[in-house]
Amino acid sequence: MAGSELPQEALWQRVAGRREGVLATLGPDGTPHLSNVYYLADPATRILRLSTTTGRAKGRNLLRDPRAALYVPGEDFFNYTVAEGRFEVAVASVTGEPAIDELHAVHAASGAAGDRPAFDRRMIRHRRMLVRAEITRLYGLVHPAA
Template identity: 45%
Template sequence: MDEELLALLAGHKLGVLVTLKRDGRPQLSNVNYTYDSARRLIRISVTADRAKTRNLLRDPRASFHVRSEDGWAWTVAEGDAELTPVAADPQDETVEELIDVFRAIQGEHPDWDEYRAAMVADRRLVVRLGVQHAYGQPQR
């Protein structure tokens, strides 16, 4: 895989997740994300009741688009998504991973107990998208 294309993923926190609707058409969602270059893994916090989540439960194939600030460089990463269980308890493994995702995107939260409770109340989970293929236009 072209490391220059993957470097664009590592340099940003906002991208577009593309899932497939029941009729096969794409459904696009702007999302905050974190990218682990060592594991080639994109992680996104989502709620259980959103279209993107339902789409991925039905069909795990997904694409992820990110672009440079000027729009000339871009990467599309493709892979099959894995979804964690929905957060059910403030101390469960899903909430721990949601904390990791939050920290990677925004840093420390002012009240982790409040955050943990909100993750359960919101019925959040983590989408893990392993990058199996990438294409695009690298930075010059």
């Protein structure tokens, strides 16, 4: 049975309903780099947030080139959604700044935030980076059960 494309809202609901995906960034020579990531989706604004560090490949890649896409797997191998958009990064540098507030929300969603202001200091010490993506394009496929 052939798969079918989903309307944008249905695709967004699939992304917003999950927390795990694969982030594709571009390496220095243009080679794609894939990273498994946890993310937090804001259903009302179509904004994705995730956390990384400036020392990791995905962080270095996004600092150099903000083009990226997030692949979100579906229920089985042939079901998926891809989210593309404008990816921005903000490196944690000052306690109480908006980027640290957003990092706290991302980490709190997985139970890993801890108490503030210790969390803020840890984010700054580890050179944590908020990745924020305003999703402008979604595509994917759903194959109905046979």
